[in-house]
Structure formats: C-alpha cells, structure tokens
Amino acid sequence: MIERLYLRELVTFSEAEVEFEKGLVVFTGPSGAGKSVLMSAILASFGHSTPGAAALCEVNLAKPLKLESEAYSLEEEVTIKTVKKEKVRHYIDGQNISKKALGELFAPYVQYLSVRDKGGFESEKLLAMIESSLLAQDKRYKKLSKEYKKRYATYKNQLLKLNKIREDEAKLTELIEFARYEVEKIEKIDPKVREDEELMQVKHQLSRIDKIKEVMQHATAIFDAESSVQEVYRLLDKDASVFTDALNQVRADFEETESLAEELEEMDVEQILDRLSDLTALKNRYGSVEEALRYKEEKKKELTGYENIEQDKSMLENFIRMEAGELNILAQQLSRYRQKEAVEIERKLSDYLAALKLPALAFTFTAKPFDESGSDICDVLLGGSRADTLSGGEFNRVRLALMASTIGKENRGGVLILDEIDANVSGDESIAIAEMIAQLSKVYQIFAISHQPHLSAKADQHLVVNKAAQKSEVRSLDDKERIDEIARIIAGENPTSQALEFAKKLRN
Template sequence: MITRLYLKGLILFDKVELELDRGLVVFSGPSGAGKSVLMNSVLSSFGYTTAEALLCELSIDRPINLHSEAYSLENEIVLKSIKRDKVRYYLDGQNISKKSLNKLFQPFVKYLSVRDKSGFASDELVKIIDNSLLTKNRSFKKLLKEYRKRYINYKIKLSQLNKIKEDEVKLAELIEFATFEIEKIESINPQIGEDEELLKIKNQLSRIDKINEALTSANDIFDVEESVIEVYRLLDKESGFFVDIMNQLRADFEDIELLTEELSEVDIEQVLNRLEQISSLKTRYGSIKKALEYAQNKKIELTGYQNIEQDKTMLKSFLEMESTELRILAGKITQYRKKEAIVIEKELEKYLFELKLPPIKFLFNPIILNELGQDRVEINLDGSTAS
C-alpha cells in the first residue's frame, strides 16, 4: 500500500506531494492533465518503466511476504529514484539496480494499461478464475490436477505418433538396409577363430610339396634302425631310449602323412575365397566377433522397425480414447469456471459501480484442448471486449 508520493521535476509538475489513504485510490482528470505521466512515475519507482522525474519518492507499507537477504527492510519502505546524468534507485537508502528492484517487487505490483492488454489475455483470465476456485474447492483442484497430468501424457503420446509418421518415409529404406546387412553376414556365416585356422591351412598348403619331399628323405632313417640297436646290444648298452625316439618319430611321420593326405584333398581356391570373404568382414566390422554382434543388433533393430506399425495403431487408438476422456474432464472444468465467473462478476460489481463503470461479464468460447482445458475467456464491459 502506497502511503506517500513525492515528485519533483516531472514534465507537467514542478513538485507534487500526496498523502494517500488506504483502499481504492482514483486519479481523475481531463485528457492531458498528466494522469498517465503520474502513474508512469509510480511504476518507475518499482523498476517497471523509465524514470522521467528528477526525483521520485514513494513511502509504502512493507508487504507481509516481502523478504530480502541482500537488503535491510523497514516496516515502512522508502523507494527513491534520482535522475541526473543517469537514473539511480534506492531502497531504504540502499543503492539497488533497476533489475533487482523490479524482481523484488514483481510479486506485489500489478498494473493494467490501455496499451498493454496482456492482463486481459484469455490464459490470464482463466488463471484468475482457477486461482479463486483452488483456494476453496477441493473437487476442482483434484479435477484440474487429473486433467493436467493426463493432458501432458496425451501430448507426449501425440509427439510419439507424429515422430512415427515423420519416420515412415525412411522406414522402408531402414528395413531394406538392415535386411541387407544381416543377409550379407549370415550368407558368409563366419565362425570365431575361423580366420586363424584358414591361414594355418593356407600356409600348410603352400609348403606341402616341400613337406612330402623332406618326409620321403627322412623315412630313410628307419632303414638303419635295426643296425643302431645291434650296435647298442654288442656294446652291452641300453637301447630303450633310442627305441622310444624312433617310435615317436614313426608316430609323428604317420601323423604328417595323414595331414598331407588331408591337405591333398583340400580345394585351395575354396580356401582362398573363404579367406577373402572373412577378410572383407574383418575390414568392414573390425573382427568376426564384432561382425556377428553387428548382425544381432541389426536383427533387434529390424524387429523394432517391424513393431512400429503396431505401435502406430496402438497410439492412434489410445489418443482417440484419451481425447474423448480429456474433453469430458475439460467440460467439467468449464462448468466450475462458469459458476465461479458469476461469483467474481458479483464481487467486482460494487467496485465498478464506485468507478461509475457498468458490470463486467466473462464470456466463454470453446477452443482446441490445451494445458488449461478448452476455454477461451474474454471480458465484456458494456458491449466491449478485451482479450
């Protein structure tokens, strides 16, 4: 509550000092008398507009909920603005920036201007009615909470459906690519460690002729085996270790012969082709293991693509049902608001009468569902609307 106003050096006023009583205060006068200039100076003291007066000083009763850790506040607060080379603001004698001043008093200072109709915007009028209801009607509070919660979920699901529709153009390409990648890897059907085994076979095949040649020459050792054993016998020396060595050689040579027989049946061209396929996968994916993991991930991805159409159908069904439910809830909210609007109209009527103004009436029009419901609200004052 402003209790005192002092102005000096303001366009139409050399000096003004007013003591204000509690309650409704009205400034009246003909056009050009300075009403707007005076109000502008009051607003500038709270950091809302640019200060025009050389000096403006307001004394106000401190609002109950006004607190500040940065500034020391008295029960009667003095706001002062001084305009010289630039405007300086003071709060109980303490220097304060215009931005900080505005932020501090913003919850407590409300004003309407013929140039600014934002206070009469539909959303603002709806919030005024809702706030009046929320303080005294638990049923409305519960209803509004349910509506807002379900509407938020509805918007999320609607966004998901729109995203699916946007991606549908790319979906066929994604499915085709994923299928191609899977089939490419599965057609080769690589096995972990297969590349190492194939390289080993390749190296063996490249030396098979030399292995056979060396094996043929080495087999001559068995022609002198009996002679060596006879020498050990004549010398009365143990020949068991030599016999063991020869038996091991015989077993090893037999294994080598079996290997060369198996290698002779291997198709070298097939081995080289297989190595080329495996090598291409390793070049593309890094390793056989990573290639197999990639194929598995693509299968999961493909399953997801195939489920999108099902998800789309389910989302459409949900949104249709939820839209109906939300409209029912919004309709109930509208009924509460219309009843409360009548109460507010009656409460304002006596103030408007003192101002010699006709009664106001809230006009409701249905709109597309939004977070506040389905109401577009306007104020009608003697046939004129502001929204």
C-alpha cells in the same frame, strides 16, 4: 510493501530519498516536474522496461509472505539495487539478478496499470481470474481442475511421443532395412571365433605341403639303416632305447605328415581362400570376428526394438483417441463451472461498475479444441462493446472494479502502481475512481500519479514533486501543505479561497 526509495542521478533528480507509508501513496505536482520519472524508477526496480536508468537506485521492501526463490537467498527486508555504469545491473540482497528474473519473481506482487495500457483482458487472463475465484471456494472444481491438468499433461506427453514416431516413420523403415541387411550379411558368412586363425594355418600348410612331401621322400631313407644301427648298439653292449624312441617319434611324425598331406590334397583350395576372403572382409569392417558377432546381436536387438515401436505406435494411437474423448468431457464440465462463476462475478461487478459510471459487463465463452486451459475462449463485453474497442480509461476502471470485487479471494495484496489512471475523466468518474482506489488500498500498497483532487484527498501519504532550475525534488506533505496542493490542483498556481475551502472539505 515498499518502505524506501533512494536514487541518484536520474534525469532531473540529482538525488532523492523517500520513505513510504502503507495504503495509498499519491504523487502530484506540475506537469514535467518528474512524477513519472520517480514512478519509472520504482517500476524498473521490479524488472519493468522503462526509459532511462538512475546511476544508483535502491528500493527496500518487506518480503511478501509467499515470495520464495530457489535461486536467491532473500532476507525479511529485501533490498533491490540497480546500478548503471557502462550497462545496467540489478541486485537483490547483494546477489546479481537479471532483469527478466527480477520481473518474473515479483510479477505476482507488483502490478502496473497505466492509462496507455490496454492489456489484461486476454482470454487466458480472464480464465485465470475465473479459475482463481473457483479454486478459492469450490472443492469440487479444484478436484476436477487438478484431474484435468494431470490427465492433459499425460496426454500431451504421449501425443509428443506419437508425433515423434510418425516423424521418424520414414527413417524407421530405412533403419529396419539396414539392420536386417547387416544381420543377414553376417549370418550368411556365419563366422566362428578363431576360425580365421585356423584357416590361415591351413593356407600356410597348403603352401608348403609339396616341398614337405619332396623332402620326406629323401628322409625316409633313414629307416633303411635302423636295423644296422640297433645291431651296432647290441655289439657294443649299449642301450639303444634312446635311438629307438627317437626313430619311432620320427616315424610317427612322418606318418602324421603323410596323413595331413592326404587331407590337404582332398581340400578345395579355392573354397578355403574364398572363406578367408569373407572373414577378412568382416574383420576389416568390424575389427574382428568377435566384434562382427557382437554387432550382429546388437542389430537383432534393434530389430526387436523397432517391432516394439510399431506396437507402441498402435497403443499410443488407441490411448490418445480414448483420452481425447475423456478430456473433452472434462473440459466441458470445467466450462460449465466457469460460465456459472462468470455470471456470479458479473453480478458482483455490477455495483462496482455502476459506481465507476460504467455499463454492465458480460463474459462470453466460445468453444475451441481443448488444450492445457480447457476448451474455452473467454472475452468480455462492456455495454455491448468488445474489450478491444474500449478506451484506456475504460479498461483501467474495469480492472479496478475486478480487483475490488475479488478482494479476499484470489488477491494476495502486494503493490499496485497506477499511472494517471484518473486522467481525462469527469468529476463524478474521478470521485468514483478515488473511492475504488481507496477501497483497494486496504489490501494493496498503491502508488498513484494524479492530477485530480479527489484521489489526492484520499491519500494516506501525499508526495509532491517540483522542479526548479532544471532540478527536481520530492517531499512528503503535512496536513496544511496537502490542502494547499489540492487547492493548486483545483484552481492552478494561485488558488482562490473557494478552492482552498473545497480542498479542506475533500480532506475532511
């Protein structure tokens, strides 16, 4: 519950501080005094869009039992502060928070009903209400709903994958063709590691072989003097082995060179140059022969992956076709539960609606392609009239009836803010609305602006807002002041004795 409101510099309020009680809190006072300004300050503190902002607004409240946040550390006594300087900033327990995050955090705990608001009867909200009622009392439905949502989430995920594959099919064909082209191009050349280095060496040798052969023809004359040199060593009684070994090595080298020359002469020079050109092209594109070979293996893996994608597509199509059939069956089962529960809600609502001077309400169900919520579109008829044709007053009386009929089920309590919800209604309707709101105040802390005596008389706390010299103030009334204020609501600024007596009667 909200325990305290403090604000400074808001429209005609220089400063205001109010401590609130549990149950029904009613604001009354002359038109234009500032009741809606105070209500808008409370709403703005919970992230609702309202005109204007106070220089400072501070709301203290007891933390709702199930209110938790991973983003913010919350005290048992929560403080929400709104500060307006150059721009409006929001804080919760001293931590900066956006208006949107504030609204989302308190959406389940702070509800707002205005006579100008005709929301709340959208299909998803009606289904959520019926679902909440079922989940609270039917274990079979709870299990069925859990299974449906789990399987639908899997189905949706797989459907997204399939759609992605289908969107990429044109690109996939291009990717497959490109990968095959790259692999075939490298495989056609079939490069070997270090082959380019070896061919470059052969090319270098080919460029020198004619010169080597020419020089060797003159150099072989060295062997003509071999025997003479050995004879000199013998006559000198010296060891000729060093000379002999050296000359044998020269002979071996010359023979190897001649053999290489013969091999080179048999080689196809053009073929070698073409091979080098291919290898150089690979190196220029991929960096090295090793990189080209690695790239080829990567493309081969891609081709295998693309083949798997085709298989995945076929498997996904089969899964989705079969799962769609199963989900349709589950959605129909959910619909049967919902329609049965809707009849039960209609029965429970009948007395509340009758008390509010409203005709009976009926839920209508229309089938749609299944989605996360099932296959139902839900609407309501009030005495044969569709929801979008109801007046704002009728809307809010129906919503009050729905709230009252579900107390103890999905309603978790919290704060309910009502803006002139009993405006423009007859006396009997005003009494019925006051009775309904009083019943709801056993679960909710309710803030209501009212110009009717019956709701004011039911209040657990009655606040009056007055304005003098363009300055507004708010204060809580004692018992005598409450009777006087109710009499003013009945008969105007100068109430009659009959109005005072009627006010006393309403309070008793």
